[in-house]
Amino acid sequence: MATDFQLTPAQRRLELARPWVLLLGYVGLAGAGWWWLAAPLVVIVCLAAFVQMHDAMHNALGLSKQANKRVLTLSGLLILKSGHGLQVTHLRHHGRCLTEADPEGAPATWSFSRVLWQGPWHTLMLRREALRIAPNTKRIQLLETGLTLALLVGFEALYYFAGSAIGLVYWGVAFLMSATMPIWASYVPHHVSARNPAARTAAALAQAWTPITASFAFHHLHHHYPRVPTALLYRAAAELPPPPEEEHHH
Template sequence: MKLELTPAQRHIELARPWVLLALYVGLALAGWWWLAVPLAAVVCLAAFVMMHDAMHNSLGLKKPTNERVLTLAGLLILKSGHGLQVTHLRHHGRCLTEADPEGAPATWSFSRVLWQGPWHTLMLRRESLRIAPNTRRIQLIETGLTLALLGAFVALYWATGSAVGLVYWGVAFVMSATMPIWASYVPHHVSSRNPAARTAAALAQAWTPITASFAFHHLHHHYPRVPTALLYRAAIEFPPPPEEEHHHH
């Protein structure tokens, strides 16, 4: 059983974050911040989906291309894509056990996720270097590139007074700090029978991978090689996985 992106779908998946980023830059330069700021958050989510599909090699790309996409998608949310891949694949292998640092927030109280979340995101960087020392070089390069981007945003502001880069970084920082909530706690606590998840599942059929990643989280754990954008089809065509497998009670 396989679901794969058509070439046209693959182009859409690969282009989406960059098209949204260009729109953000255009709106920000025009001074339409009320539209640009929420759009920056959407860019981060789109980049997250692309990075996540690259982690699972489900975009149908050759390995060197997939590795580059993983790096670039990670940079869009100011992260090491390879670093996150290490802890994410560990999460799939040992879901919500002691040896699953990424999934830890799913086992916490919500208040703890709120105050400890930002530190948790930083801690995952350290964990990924510890778990996979063989990918240390690329992880450190990606971390260096992230810092270089931040330096470029500051320089842009000093040189031109334009906050386009700094505002984007601010939004990416907030998305990153809250990642344990929207990428770990919520998906593992919301049953697919929940009305919010059912609404997201209905929306996902309109080709919105962002809602698909939330609506079909349990399905993704069972069929990790299905691209996020096609999870709604997997929900219809594949045998349903046991509901309680990846939920914390």
């Protein structure tokens, strides 16, 4: 059963710490002036934050309700998102997958060229849709949105007063990751079959405890077992009944 797949305390600590340890690594590399390593590391930070935020959306981390809400907010901030806003549209995606009532999944039904030019605007549109779908979460959504803007102001101040670009570079790369999310978090997972060589490679890597690749390799499985933590999807793929893949690949 899917409920058998729960993180151990040690695994939970690792899942909670991963994006923040990577963030510290970025700060250290950037502070040393090693930008050729620091800037790409921001991409990895954002992907790790996305995995953590995604697990929090599904209450898959084994945390209390309040702790899970805090993780959802903080991990969302790492990729300049309202975690609670994305939770609204993501749960709608699971409930009405790739229908007209699924704003998050819309890019998966578009041509790739349309995703490229319309994706960034779609990212902004999802904020509006989240407020429309769940007006009861308006306060926390607006607070989280305000915090992402406050980060930009703070990073600009850091550059102006201290001459440090550490914050602005992070914000810039994270903004790019956020703007392209319709590509790597919607279009690609719904168009790459589990039998695709890239997906098979990602599945093999996931066995070495790499939740970022697991999120990509087992996307179809996640739709059927959303409460399984991303880091344990590789085990679930081996032990749970396989889902009909065609439901989520168009």
